[in-house]
Amino acid sequence: MKRLLFATVILLVSCKPPTPAEQMDAILSWVGSAIVLGNGWLRHTTPDTYTRQTLTLSHDQLRQIGAELLKSPPATIDSTELDGALTRSGTHLARMAQLVEARNSPGFNQVLDSLELDQKALKQLSDKIESSQ
């Protein structure tokens, strides 16, 4: 009986809805992962397939979490600004995956620079959300 209770409780843990701050942390985690991965690919330390698949995964996760966050964005931030930052990041991630497939390092480097700017913008929004909680 106790074990059933624990199992139920653990299932509930994984279903607990995240807070906006946690959602932003997750988004930043994926953007950060893509940047580390991107730099690694440019240095030829990560294989193409893994890089492309992980960038695609980052893009999908960003879109999914972003969509959830935009359903009820925190009042302390401008939701249009958030939407814009998320859309730009998503576009850049998708583009990076395509450029890996095409093995276009110079193009990839440019988009990676843009993603780093996206990261700064998202970090500022995240700090605003955290300070209001």
Next chain:
Amino acid sequence: MHLVRDVLDKKLMDREDCPMGRVGGLVMHVGESGPPRVTHILVGGPTLWMRIHPALGRLSSALGQMWGPRRKEPAKIPWSRVETVGREVKLDVEGKDTGALDWEIWVARHIIEHIPGGGSEEEE
């Protein structure tokens, strides 16, 4: 001898030192005169499940008659065949003749030996 401490759940070994399972239960004869005597050792599923709940024992018995070696009763070994009781219960019997290894033989012949590399139980 403490039957529960020294006999029940102990490993059974046959005359060739092959494991035969464990003591699942004991049959005792309560006569009109004299103390109760242990007459048989029981080995097998229904006896074990009965110790948790009688319904489980009945279910095990019913399932055991539908597939596998289809024993009607648990394996019963006369207490007179017990040689020594120590770390294990040593018996003066051939394990395969007691019925205690029916399931082992059935699984070996019907499942394991049909898989390449499984070997042959009769080669022992």
Next chain:
Amino acid sequence: MKKILQLSLGIITSVGGFLEIGSVTTAAQAGAQFGYKLLWAILLGTLCLIFLIEMSGRLAAVSKHTIVDAIRERFGFPFFFFVLLGTVLVAFMVLVAELGGIGFALQILTGIRFPWWALPVSFVVWLLMWKGTFSLIENGASLLGLVTVSFVVAALRLNPDWTSAASGLLPTLPDDDKSKYWFLAVSILGASISPYLTFFYSSGAIEDKWDRTYLPINRVIAAFGMTFGGLLSMAVLIVAALALRPKGIQVETFQQAALMMTTALPKWGFYLFALSMLFACFGAALEISLAISYFFSQGFGWNWSEDVEPSSDARFAFVYTLIIGFAAVPLMFGVDPIKITMMSMALTSATLPLAIVPFLFLMNDPIYLGKHRNGWISNTVVGVVILISFVLAVVSIPLEIMGG
């Protein structure tokens, strides 16, 4: 000479066999989120495991019983069945996670997603069990598992501040996310103190026909082997703390976990991570499959040995064939091995008393151990750590739900 060889092999076994998906995932998540603050959980878990492993070997060498033999005989069938149910269910979940870990490692190497690897991986694990001997499995898998030492190399390359790291050996609360902190502490304890390791170790001691002359070697293997293993887990946490935390990267997926090594060891890090996980999870999958089969076979008194043909221990072989086959099923349907890992590690902590308390009783029973019974130190260390793990599990899991 034979004992010295056994000693070396024993330590190598412990080192190479220590890391698996549970310890890597929990340590990586802990390092990425809380820096060094959860090193104490690895220390506590490792300390407890040292005592538990030493006890397993001592029980086998002195009483010539495995832990499961002794639980069945001392406590009877109904109690044994209760322990079997709880322990095997959790061990099965860990097996699914390990097979998933192998699948993930192959996914990042080849690009082919892990569900497609579920069946081939399970088949190879099963084949090794079917055709291999205990020595081949124990030593072969563990020697390959030594590639996990690359985590130590990575940690040294990142040049940690050792004073800061050392401060993590004492529990200090984070500023926020306390419920996640305690949940991770519970998971780390569950990853370190895996009951299946004790069942496996005591069975191995019986297979290798240990007697009282092996007691000193047993102590050395337990102490040095598990210590090295614990250091490997700490290395994973340190690498994650230095490579991922500053960049805000959480370890939600296997793919993200790989990034800690690409940062620390740019040229070979990715491949070392993939190979480490591949071999470590492989070894763990073999150990868990054996441990579950040992549990059934020893408990029910069936013939069991990895050194004979399957038909000579038919039910033992049947059990591992079934469980390995069943373990592939959730993975084929794409169930996330990382989620299963975290669940199974927390559940292990919560069910530790079920497996370990009977074991402690046995270790104090003069019928089994004679003058080699536990001293007060062993009883205290194991008892306290199990109590801490259980209480933390009961408290932290609901706290995680309520949001701290």
